Amino acid sequence: MRRLKKVKELSNFQFALFLTLPVIIFLITIIGYPLGYALWASFHRIIFFGGYKTNFIGFENYVNILHSQNFWHSVGVSLRFGVESVVFTLSIGLGIALVLAELSRGKKIIRSLVILPWATSRYSAGIIFKYLWGGRKSFPTALSYIFGEGRIIDMLNQNTVIEMLAIGNAWNLAPLVALFLLANINTIPSRLYDMAEIDQLGPFRKFFYVTFPYLSYSLFVFTSIVIVLSLKVFDYIFVQTGGGPGTVSATLTYEIYKESFSNLNLGYGAAMSFYLLFLILAITFSLFVFWGRKEA
């Protein structure tokens, strides 16, 4: 018996290797090189002007970054943007899912419209929201000339720009959350709602006692996805605000771009990107430890 099991496991392993090995080798080579290069660069000072030169400087880049005010500012911006994106995306996605679940007529057409923002690329969403909120000809300005006192409202100002970025991000990502939660809601056995009806639960208690427990694992998964996507997004912010006004919306990804491409501090930028990677991993890992493990 024991022997039989061993043979079976071995063949499982071989079969799995046969199915997965080519891909894994591809991923390792194609991602491994850039990642290795970035790691190498982060320990060097790379100079382009007056001849290409590289000096090994150990941890100097990593230490300098920790003393840089721009770095800590951008960490703060990234975290604020990430947390707000999660809150907006999940609450809007959940709201849409709950409304769509009640729908009996016109389901298909409304679902097809609701998913459109997710099919829209990150950079298009950035451009669309730049025109919606920002500049002299924003949508709020137009509204204020029709209904209000008629003044220029630029929502991408230094006080609200990060919130506006997070709202646009939520517009972009919420449809995905909504449709997967909707799939989840559809798997809830209807007899549970019948029982809630018998117990005369109101709509809120029905949500908390019947619907929510079925969704909590998905909510964990999407919290992780949205925070990762928000922390690593670059094009959406680049085309919408360019880190501005000033550096108010300069996220970590933007700071890395600026150091590497404008200032040509390749080593410094590479070191900073490892801090970003570390931040993303630390957040997802702690989400898993404090939340995901309980759900699974």
Add this chain to the structure above:
Amino acid sequence: MSKKAIKWILILVILLWTLIPFYWFLKIAFMTPAEISVFPPHFYPHKPTISGFFNVLGFSYTSPSGEFFLPSGQATQVKRGLLNSFVLASMVTCITMIVVTPLSYAFGRLEFQHKNKLLIGILLSVALPPVSILIPFYILFVKVGLAGNLIGLLLVTLTITIPFVSWMLIGFFRNLPPVERLAIIDGYSRFGAFIKIIVPMSKVGITVGAIVSFLFAWNEYTFAVVLVNGTFATTIPASISGFLFQHPEPEHLAASLIYSLIPPFIVAYFLQEHITKMNITEPMGG
């Protein structure tokens, strides 16, 4: 207010939230440059024109009222970008699905040594921010002659789609009913059971995965701008970025953006049909 009325008001709110941002920008495509510069901005084009849609494809356009619009200087890039994006997205979709279906089946269904370590390795690449590997990729591709080349962009895009789609499909395969043993009793080999039984059962998941890879490939901006912008291999995101910085022509930006949105909107229609049938986020190991 009746329950029904509240429901339809909420639907209306959702639709406004979804559509107003599109509308406010895309209306610009139907305006003349003169109307775009009017202040306060118009809510709708007072003298709608479709000149932009001709201009970005390299045609001049004369409106019924006799106004003449010159083709955009970016037109060759836009045309080439649309074509290249189509080729790229189709190839990425095919390769991703051929590779990812067996991969996520193995991770979702089979128990084998080192499974979790390998899985974490794949998922780590989902966390990798594109900006941090952009320059190394560029340097590598310049060395091996893949910069300004569609094959190079294809390889980079695969590193984004493969991990993401596998992550989506692993949960999906895990939730399929356990039929392999029955198939093997019926005389199928393991591989035969996978191809003839599992793959047809997984149509929904495979379709969703294919659509997601198509969207990723069609929409990828950061790598495209650095690797292929301004070359023969330009893709539509890179072409559109030309309107952002070099030639700020809002009406042409909006018109080419509308062209770029058509394919994603068509596949999104199929996505919404399938996605609600798919339950990928069940608790693991259940």
